[in-house]
Amino acid sequence: MVARRSYGSYNDGCAAAHALDLIGDRWTMIVVRELLLGPKRFADLQRDVLGIGPGILTRRLHELTTHGVAVRRRLPGPGRVEVYELTAWGLRLETINSTLSAWAVQSPTMPFEADMSPDTLVLAMRTHARPLPAGPGPLTASLTLTDSRQETVDPVHYRAIMTSDATTIERVPEPARADATITASTRDWKACVIGGTPLSQLPGITITGDRGTAELLITATAL
Known part of the structure; x- marks a missing residue:
């Protein structure tokens, strides 16, 4: 197999060109996106990245680990489960992902009707996250998403x-105690935080606890 030439091999010393050598191939940034909120097994990635074949996924993960963007490690405990996770350097790609998203949302051909994975939808929320107005102490919300796809x-x-300083959202292994607990499909939650559909028109979204906190989460993260 002939080795793929890099931009550097054409005497192009631009750092942006080198970045494209690292993450510019088809599927690479999609795989990175699915690792931004935490490690995943190979099977998890193949499930969440619809359309990618196992051979391509294997190659992209090999490239990411070879270039120091991601690592493969074995989880402690029984089962010898292996996961892929981004390095500290790789995690800095969330800024790139957010910037690309903010740019592409202005596209006249943006497929707003298409579904998203749970992590992708939460990354969109993180991209647009805003602090609350000055007021009472921290408010917490537990969000559980089912992949509509x-x-x-x-x-x-x-x-x-x-x-009042920031709004942060993290993936957690199980529902956390919170002021409001929200359960939704990705299709309904996307309609709410990206499409602007009021909660009252989305009966599939269930809220327990303080409904006002759920409304504030939408206000703090909506497109």
């Missing part, structure tokens, strides 16, 4: 903390 898979859990 493949509803037989397990739901994914997140925890949001909202203050």
Whole structure:
């Protein structure tokens, strides 16, 4: 097999060109995107990145680990489960992902009707996250999302903390105690935080606890 030439081999010393050598191939940034909120197994990535074949995924993960963007490690405990996760340097690609998203959302051909994976939707929320107006102490929301593209898979859990300084959202292994607990499909939650559909028109979204906190999470993260 003939080795793929890099931009550097054409005497192009531009750092942006080198970045494209590292992450510019088809599927690479999509795989990175699915690792931004935490490690995943190979099977998890193949499930979440619809359309990618196992051979391509293997090659992209090999390239990412070879270039120091990601690592493969074995989790402690029984089962010898191996996961892929981004390095500290690789995690800095969230800024690139957010900037690309903010740029592309202005595209006249943006497929707003298409579904998103749970992590992708939460990354969009993080891109647009804003602090709350000055007021009471931190508010917390537990968000559980079911992937509308493949509803037989397990739901994914997140925890949001909202203050007058910042709004943060992280993936967590199980629902966390919070002021408000929200359960939704990715299709309904996307309609709410990206499409602007009011909660009252989305009966599939269930909220327990303080509904006002859920409304504030939407206000703090909506497109």
